[in-house]
Amino acid sequence: MSSRTYQLSAENVxxxxxxxxxxxxxxxxxxxxxxxxxxxxxxxxKSTFIRTLNRMHELIPSAxxxxxxxxxxxxxxxxxxxxxxxxxxxxxxxxxPNPFPTMTIQENVLSGLKLSGRKNPNNEELVExxxxxxxxxxEVKDRLNxxxxxxxxxxxxxxxxxxxxAMGPDVLLMDxxxxxxxxxxxxxxxxxILELAPQMTIVIVxxxxxxxxxxxxxxxxxxxxxxxxxxVVEFGATEQVFEQPVDPRTNDYxxxxxx
Amino acid sequence: xTVNADSTQRRKLATKPFAKADRIFFGVARAAAxxxxxxxxxxxxxxxxxxxxxxxxxxxxxxxxGSTWDASxxxxxxxxxxxxxxxxxxSLIGVVIAIPLSISIAxxxxxxxxxVLAKAVTTIVDLLAAIPSIVLGLxxxxxxxxxxxxxAKMLNQSFGWIxxxxxxxxxxxxxxxxxxxxxxxxxxPIIASITRExxxxxxxxxxxxxxxxxxxxxxxxxxxxxxxxxxxxxxxILLGLGRALGETVAVLYVLNISFDxxxxxxxQARGGSVASMIISKFGEANPSEISALMAAxxxxxxxxLVINSIASYIxxxxxxxxx
Numbered sequence: 001m002s003s004r005t006y007q008l009s010a011e012n013v014x015x016x017x018x019x020x021x022x023x024x025x026x027x028x029x030x031x032x033x034x035x036x037x038x039x040x041x042x043x044x045x046k047s048t049f050i051r052t053l054n055r056m057h058e059l060i061p062s063a064x065x066x067x068x069x070x071x072x073x074x075x076x077x078x079x080x081x082x083x084x085x086x087x088x089x090x091x092x093x094x095x096x097p098n099p100f101p102t103m104t105i106q107e108n109v110l111s112g113l114k115l116s117g118r119k120n121p122n123n124e125e126l127v128e129x130x131x132x133x134x135x136x137x138x139e140v141k142d143r144l145n146x147x148x149x150x151x152x153x154x155x156x157x158x159x160x161x162x163x164x165x166a167m168g169p170d171v172l173l174m175d176x177x178x179x180x181x182x183x184x185x186x187x188x189x190x191x192x193i194l195e196l197a198p199q200m201t202i203v204i205v206x207x208x209x210x211x212x213x214x215x216x217x218x219x220x221x222x223x224x225x226x227x228x229x230x231x232v233v234e235f236g237a238t239e240q241v242f243e244q245p246v247d248p249r250t251n252d253y254x255x256x257x258x259x
Numbered sequence: 260x261t262v263n264a265d266s267t268q269r270r271k272l273a274t275k276p277f278a279k280a281d282r283i284f285f286g287v288a289r290a291a292a293x294x295x296x297x298x299x300x301x302x303x304x305x306x307x308x309x310x311x312x313x314x315x316x317x318x319x320x321x322x323x324x325g326s327t328w329d330a331s332x333x334x335x336x337x338x339x340x341x342x343x344x345x346x347x348x349x350s351l352i353g354v355v356i357a358i359p360l361s362i363s364i365a366x367x368x369x370x371x372x373x374x375v376l377a378k379a380v381t382t383i384v385d386l387l388a389a390i391p392s393i394v395l396g397l398x399x400x401x402x403x404x405x406x407x408x409x410x411a412k413m414l415n416q417s418f419g420w421i422x423x424x425x426x427x428x429x430x431x432x433x434x435x436x437x438x439x440x441x442x443x444x445x446x447x448p449i450i451a452s453i454t455r456e457x458x459x460x461x462x463x464x465x466x467x468x469x470x471x472x473x474x475x476x477x478x479x480x481x482x483x484x485x486x487x488x489x490x491x492x493x494x495x496i497l498l499g500l501g502r503a504l505g506e507t508v509a510v511l512y513v514l515n516i517s518f519d520x521x522x523x524x525x526x527q528a529r530g531g532s533v534a535s536m537i538i539s540k541f542g543e544a545n546p547s548e549i550s551a552l553m554a555a556x557x558x559x560x561x562x563x564l565v566i567n568s569i570a571s572y573i574x575x576x577x578x579x580x581x582x
Contacts, residue, residue, distance in 0.1 A: 056471055061373065084475050092471040098464040102486040114482050115474030160468070167473060 007032045007201050008053065008090075008171050009070045014229075015048055015057065016064035023049055024229035026067070028220055030171075035193060035202045037212035037238065040222030041258065045230030046205045047095075049222070050173050053203065054090035055083040071171070088116060090171040091164030096180050097156035099148035099163070106144040108159055112167040126166055133199075134162035135192045154185020158192060165196075172196065174204040178211065190215050209254055213242055221250045302560070310554035312547065313337055322551070323558055328518045328536075330548045337551035339558060341520035345435065345531020346559070349510060350503035352439025352525060353446055354496060360443070361450035361499075362492070366480060368451075369458040370466075381455070388448035396512035399441040404513055407437045411526045426526040433515035435530035441509050446499035453495030457488045494574030501566045505559065507534035533559040 006029040015023035023045040030036050038046040051057040053069055055076060068075045076086045099108045109127045113120055120126050127144065131137040136158040140151070148159060157177060164172060174193070178186040193202060193215045206212050212219050219241040224230035234241055234250040245251045252258055276282050314322060317337050325338025364384060368377045408431035415431070418424045465487065469479040485492070510532045516539060517529035537552045544552060 054471065056467065059467070059470065084473055087471055088473040092468075094464050094468060094471075096464055098462065098468045100465060100468070100483055100487070102483075102489075111469070111482070112472035112474075115469055115472050115478045117478065118473075163468075163472065 005032045006030060007072060008203075010049075010053070010067065011070065012067040013049065013052055013069065014066035015045065015052060016066075017060070018062040018064075021229040022224070023052075024231045026232055028232060028235060030201050030203055031218065032201050033198055034217040035197050035204060035215050036218045036220065037216030038203065038205045038220050038222060039207075039209065039212050039253075040224075040230070041253065042207075043230075044222040044224045046222045047175050049230075050175055050203060050205050053171070053173055054087050054092055056087070056092065058083070084116070088118075088167055089169055090173060091167060091169035093157070093160050093164055093172065093174045093177045095176045097153055097160055099151075099156050099159050101147075101149055103148055104145045105140050105148050105151070105159060108148045108163050109166050111163060116167070118167075130162040130166040131159075133165050133192075133196065134158045135188065135195060136162060152185070154181050154188055157181060157185065157189055161189070161192060161196075169200070171201045171203070174202065176205050176207060179207060186211070209242070209256075213238060221245075221247075221253060223249060223253070303557075306553055306557040306560065309550055310557045311550075313550040313554040316547070317551070317554075322554060326518060326520050330545060335547055335551075337548065337554075339533065339555050341518045342516075342531040342533045342536045342555065343558065343562075344520060344522070345514075345516075346504050346533045346562075348521070348523065348525070349435050349438045349442055349506075349514070349530065349532055350500050352435060353442030353503045354500055356440060356443035357447045357450055357499060358496060361447050361454055361495075362485075364447070364451040365454035365458050366484075368455050370476075381452075384448050384451050387444070388452075390445075392445065392506065392509040395441060395445060396509035399437070399509055399513040403441065404432055404437055407440055408432050411436050415526055423523045423525055425524055428527065430528045431526060433513060433528045433530075434526050435514065435521060436525040438510045438514040438530060438532070439525070441513050442503045442506055445506060445509065446503050449499045449502060450492075450495045453498065454488070454492050457491035457495075458484070461487060490576075491574055494570050497566055497570030497573065501563050501570065504563050504566065505534055506532070507538055511535035511539060 009029040010026055013023060013026040014021070026049055028036070038050060040046050048057065052065060057063055057065065065077065067077075069077060071086065071089060075081070076083075076090075100111055103111060106127050107114075109130050110120075110123055112118075113123075128137060128141075131140060136155060139155060140146075140159075143150075148156065151159060157180075161172075161177075178189050181189065190211065193204065196202060197215075197217075204212075204215065216238045218236065219238040220235040221233045221241060222230050223233045234245055234247050236246075241250060242254050245254060276285050316334070317325075321338055323338075323343065324340045325336070326340040327336045327338050329336045364380070368380050368384075372380060411426075411431040411434060412429075414424050414436075415426050415429075419426070461484065465483060466479060469483040474482070514530050514532060514535065515528045516531060516536050518531070519529055521527060521529050521531070533555050537555055540548065541552055
């Protein structure tokens with residue numbers, strides 16, 4: 001484990017909304033091909049933080065940023081870095097399943113190509129591999145031309161994962177991807193995450209302690225106390241964070257004493 | 260206790276207001292709602308009554324689609340064709356110019372402008388809708404027409420080989436092109452405010468998803484925002500079209516009304532508009548011509564009614580993914 005490589009890392013990340021300082025000095029390194037969970041009570045800034053990793057954060061008016069986010073050694077906030085290029089390498093899955101309502105299942109998978117103007121030699125193959133990687137192929141292979149909204153919520157979410165995977169990102173960010181899903185669908189998405197983990201770096205925000213323990217190799221605990229900006233209280237191997245936390249606040253949180 | 264046989268029967272639930280204030284309020288609201296039916300019906304009855312003589316002497320088909328209007332001939336000929344087509348032509352020009360403008364305005368307000376600026380632009384665009392059409396007509400005649408005639412001349416010089424920009428007489432004033440632009444100014448606020456409304460109700464997550472997939476602003480607008488909003492935008496366009504078809508005074512001031520039908524030479528100084536023709540002829544019309552003008556009004560009324568019904572149908576039904 002000592003020869004870990006870190007494809008993505010955050011150095012002294014600070015975030016403001018207007019005058020409000022919401023994240024302070026976040027330093028996290030995400031090991032390649034592993035899953036990192038971000039946990040913490042509502043309002044601790046974990047969803048805000050994950051949005052800084054693919055420059056979606058700056059789309060909110062009044063958003064401010066300080067620090068560095070290194071992707072393959074390069075600061076994605078550096079001068080002359082096109083945020084659109086960053087997002088091609090760092091895919092994102094949202095809280096609510098959000099397939100494009102006017103498109104079919106297949107068009108949704110290929111939507112990233114259309115949006116970014118990229119060309120792919122074999123679209124049919126890309127649709128199949130992407131849907132297979134998101135473990136939804138068997139459910140939709142006979143109805144690729146049906147509207148995406150004809151799928152169930154859980155299927156829609158896996159379609160959204162497939163849509164991101166089709167762009168071949170190195171990193172996948174997931175912002176509470178199961179919070180709008182029922183337990184069965186949640187299980188399927190978690191299985192998908194575990195299947196993807198060996199191939200890519202995954203960062204997942206979750207409210208669900210069990211989910212963090214099931215899918216994540218590492219866990220970071222965020223906390224924002226008494227109106228102070230959110231910060232990382234504890235970061236380490238998932239087992240250690242849950243079984244032998246160093247900080248008493250982590251212990252209280254993972255054992256359900258608050259949050 | 261005996262079981263009441265009626266107890267299993269479905270009872271009518273009272274929805275009537277009890278309080279006096281409620282009863283008055285219900286009454287006023289109901290009267291206001293029904294009055295719109297009554298008013299439309301009365302207008303229709305009046306128009307049909309006055310139009311019947313014209314339809315009888317001219318024949319409905321000839322009246323709507325023929326192309327001679329001559330009150331001094333014997334027998335008199337009243338045929339609306341060039342005006343009806345002229346109204347359509349001017350409205351189409353107006354809509355074609357207004358659509359890209361309105362969508363850009365709506366996009367700017369909703370997705371680009373900081374809040375303060377967005378509010379200011381919204382107010383100004385809404386103010387544009389409040390300009391009386393006579394003011395726009397005078398502005399169009401005295402200020403805008405000479406300028407637009409210059410644009411028309413440039414179009415003619417560069418693209419005169421395309422039939423619609425042909426103009427051998429080289430008179431560029433009072434053309435459907437200019438009337439179309441004036442109409443566009445009047446319908447931009449309608450289309451822009453409906454488009455803005457639709458944009459503001461769109462699920463931001465869908466737009467964020469498009470950006471997260473590597474879309475830029477342009478591709479996100481074209482591939483995701485517009486398709487998702489298309490039903491509402493089309494509805495707005497049809498509402499604007501309804502306004503454009505009925506526009507009277509502003510068009511009268513900037514258009515040379517001619518029964519020599521202009522199929523599409525938009526730069527030439529002759530065109531038609533049902534509403535403007537009615538107002539231009541009404542003052543000196545004899546009784547049979549007045550009947551013909553009423554009939555023209557009726558045709559325009561039906562035409563606009565159909566357009567508006569299509570509009571509300573599309574706005575309501577064309578977005579099946581909306582829950």
